[in-house]
Amino acid sequence: MINHLRPAFSLVVLMTLLTGIGYPLTITGVAKFAMPAQANGSLITKGDVVIGSQLIGQNFTTERYFWPRPSATSPDAYNPMASGGSNLGPTAAKLRDAVAANIKHLKDSGINGTLPADAVMASGSGLDPHISPEFAKAQIARVAKARGLPETSVAALVQSETVLPSLGFIGEPQVNVLKLNLALDALKG
Template identity: 60%
Template sequence: MIQHLRPAFVMTALFTLLLGLAYPLGITSLAQAVMPNAAQGSLIRRDGAVVGSQLIGQATTSPRYFWPRPSATAPDPYNASASSGANLGPTSAKLAERVKSDIERLHTAGIAGPLPADAATASGSGLDPHISPAFARAQIARVARERGMTEAQLSDLVGRVEEGRLLGFIGEPRVNVLRLNLALDAMKS
């Protein structure tokens, strides 16, 4: 009987070492060598301290800053351990109420006119750190008023931090909210 069990134990130990240790260590080492910033979480630092990641959004409610899109990780917005979509369909009363509430909040804050879709809808993961350039521009008047800056200054800032399509044709132009807010803090206001 041992002669039949021995190959199973040997193969289990071999594949555990190979796939559980050697492969992850090899891929991690390769990632650290080829793209160290991405391998370490794409962290954003200010004055030597980590202030966030360029891959995960942050909840910001201060009127002095640009706001991200809604997060689907309620009750804690942008909680990476709760990443998932809300699974609420287009006929969901709960989704309609949340979107209506978000739109009212934005209009109350002084963001006028028609809003881009990402102003009131969460991303699939609920963690998206980006907003559309249209949503960033829609917030310029509010942020300018709160900071005593001109809208032209903020419009220029949004244009500088706007990211284009990947390889020129994949995805949509976008603005990383944390990078935008850090650039906003760096400006003299």
């Protein structure tokens, strides 16, 4: 019996070393060499202080900043440890109530007109750092008023921070909320 188990045990140990340790370390090393910023989390720094990541949304709530899309993580918004979709289907009362509350909040804050889906619904991970240009444009008047800036300046900033689809057709236009808010802080007002 030992003669039959020894090769199986040896194979498990070998494959664990190769696929569980060797492969991940090799890929991590290659990534850190080829794409160091991305391999280290695409962190955004101000001086020597890390203020966020381009890959994880942040919960901006004041009138002076552009707001992200709703977060599905709870109890804290944009908590990466609680990442994951809500798994609520289109007929779920909880989803319907959450969307209605988000619509009411946006309407109460002065955002009128047709709201894009990302304004009222969380992304699959609940951590999406991007919003659509339409949602950003819907917030221009509110942000400009709160900062005492001309709407044209804020609109130009939104336009400059809008990232177009890769190769012109892969993906959707999007705006990274953290980068937009940092650019907004760089404006006087």
